[in-house]
Amino acid sequence: MRLLLIHARRFSYEVVKPAVEEPEPLGEAGGSGAFENTLVVFTSVEKGDDESVVPGAVSEILSVFNQVKASSIVVYPYAHLSQDLAPPFEAVKILGRLYAALKEAGVEAYKAPFGWYKAFTLECYGHPLSELSRSVRRSETGAR
């Protein structure tokens, strides 16, 4: 799993059109979202990733979240951080688990809809920790 973490003064997105056969239903977010002082986590799920990547990803994300003192997290499905992507039916599952785990950790977390081309506006703070990338591997033992 590859993560690009951007601490944004402002971030907003809006769906444009479906990008896969069965895009995620838009739900209550209604296909758009706008956030201030948020940590945007652009996330590519890679081939071979399984649920065991989630605890490591949560730990990396919360470490940055606490250091930059963001007020929320947006999990943003993003198929552009790896040449070795997991297929959509696997990726959507793992992204859902990541989102659920962040909420279980008690932080204000949101998820942009999976499987859509989206327009977005991103205003990065530009401080030294405002642009970070992480790579998380699944655990050999498959431990949760």
Ligand SMILES: NCC(=O)N[C@H]1[C@@H](O)[C@H](n2cnc3c(N)ncnc32)O[C@@H]1CO
């Ligand atoms: N720019 C917008 C976009 O990337 N849209 C992507 C993601 O929302 C999602 N997607 C498909 N495969 C993956 C994957 N392995 N990991 C994450 N998201 C994925 O499906 C869209 C088309 O690839």
